[in-house]
Amino acid sequence: MQVRIGVQSVPKELVVETSLSPDEVEQAVADALAEDDGVFALKSKNGRVVVPAAKLAYVEIAESDAPAVGFGAF
Secondary structure, three states, rough: OOEEEOOOOOOEEEEEOOOHHHHHHHHHHHHHHHHHEEEEEEEEOOOEEEEHHHHHEEEEEOOOOOOOOOOOOO
């Protein structure tokens, strides 16, 4: 699954591939936002992404689809 994370005052979004379910990601965001100095941490296939919850602009949770390539894309 692909998660896109927008961070305040940062022009590029973070794109993370994770094996967590959408519900698990949503719960991790909610838990981070519930704490005063919360930190949103997400385990990815290549490591771990950690963002202070106060700096989160948005979190987009989407099923990862393989991009269509070649003549079959039409």
